[in-house]
Amino acid sequence: MTHALVIGGTRFIGRHTVDELLAHDYDVTIFNRGTHDNPFADDERVEHIEGDRTDDTDLQTASLAARPDVVIDCVAYKPAEVERAVEVFSDVDAYVYVSSGDAYGREEIPKREGETPLRPCSSEQADDESSETYGNRKAEGDRVVAAAAENGVDAMSVRPCIVYGPHDYTERLDYWLDRVDNYDRVVVPGDGQNLWHRAYVEDVASALRVVAEEGSPGEAYNVGDRRLVTLEELLTLAADAMDTNVEVVHAGERELAAGGLEPSSFVLYREYPHVLDTNELASLGWESTPLAEAMARTVAEHRRSDRDGVEHDPGRDAEERVLGVLETF
Incomplete structure (x- = not known):
């Protein structure tokens, strides 16, 4: 049975991703700081490792404890976090980074992977935490994933647009x-x-699983309602x-x-x-609700x-x- 490590896993996209993986017979471990209620606390199928993904020792400990085949990274908000993750999880079968449709740097309809330019990201933006630099930081994370794939890491990105659905804490x-x-x-x-363009959260979760199973290293996949x-x-x-x-x-x-x-x-x-082309993801067999x-x-x-x-x-x-x-x- 495939073992998946979900970094995050208790709030919104991560929570639905855990459900999606369990429904497809994965063993699942979640890794987070434990600052939010864990909906899987009483589920014996889900292991929980507490730690801070921004702490190198905690991240390495989670990798050694879980020994995952697949890693779904729901809470990487700075490029340095992605850089560390692709290093720590360089040997897994699939590392999937949750990016964003906001990573695109040009207004065009639709926005396509590999065609529409990504936002730039300065060194100051890369270390910022404001909403104004969110897309820049996600774009730089995408570039980190692509570079890691060139060095042999099975790393991929998924770019959701505005996500909605049950348990959406953004309201x-x-x-x-x-x-x-x-x-x-x-x-x-x-x-x-x-x-x-919006994306139903359960479809984002299924996209993460499908990309982990069928995606190509170095590629990014848009996800949104069809x-x-x-x-x-x-x-x-x-x-x-x-x-x-x-x-x-x-x-x-x-x-x-x-x-x-x-x-x-x-x-x-x-x-x-704001419209994302989702044909690349659909070509892997993914469907929207x-x-x-x-x-x-x-x-x-x-x-x-x-x-x-x-x-x-x-x-x-x-x-x-x-x-x-x-x-x-």
């Missing part, structure tokens, strides 16, 4: 789900046709899953200004479309949770002012 989609679940009218910036939907269509999917109706109200910059808002005040809004099914699972878990996306909330009072202005037109 980005939870904001919109809460709006649909509690209000008849929901303000959407622009004409509702904003397009930001069928894209606009922001307005996303809310319609959510309403269908909730067995309710919602009126999507479009608001331009002038109308939004009445509430002191702008398009960027709304989470998951992006002025220029039908959108209605993915949304139904997401909604069901959202309703069981206490997440409401409040940190992304532009303020319902502000939205009501916008709605009032629109009613006068």
Whole structure:
């Protein structure tokens, strides 16, 4: 039986990756600091090694203790962390680095592996921890993976776009789900046709497994829903899953200004479309979950949770002012 080590493994992508591996008969060990609740604490199939992946001794200890065939690295946020990982796990059958669609450095539709340039990464950016340099750091990690593969390491990258689904601690989609679940009218910036490619988390997990099994060293693979939907269509999917109706109200910059808002005040809004080509991943045999099914699972878990996306909330009072202005037109 193949033994997988998941670096991370308890919160979102890592949690679903562990489930995916278990469903395909892997032995699984998770390696993390133990600072978050472990959903596998009572699962005898999952071993847990506590340690800090940024500590070289801890990482080496995890490698010697687990002796994995496959490593899925969910929490490498700096290039130096990837450099150390490909060194420590140089002999495994597959090292899969979770990168990001934000690694791409050019706005084009779609963004393709090996064609669309990656972001640059300066030495200052490589050691930064701010959200502004996230894509730069992920891009440099991709370059580390490619260089390691040239030196004989079976290392690959997976680049998800915006990830959604059960147990999403970012609460980005939870904001919109809460709006649909509690209000008849929901303000959407622009004409509702904003397009930001999203990836269902269980599909990201299956992509990581498929790439580990079938991917080519040095390659990167985009992952996202095979069928894209606009922001307005996303809310319609959510309403269908909730067995309710919602009126999507479009608001331009002038109308939004009445509430002191702008398009960027709304989470998951992006002025220029962000679309990833997922054909390379599909060629390995990967498939994505039908959108209605993915949304139904997401909604069901959202309703069981206490997440409401409040940190992304532009303020319902502000939205009501916008709605009032629109009613006068």
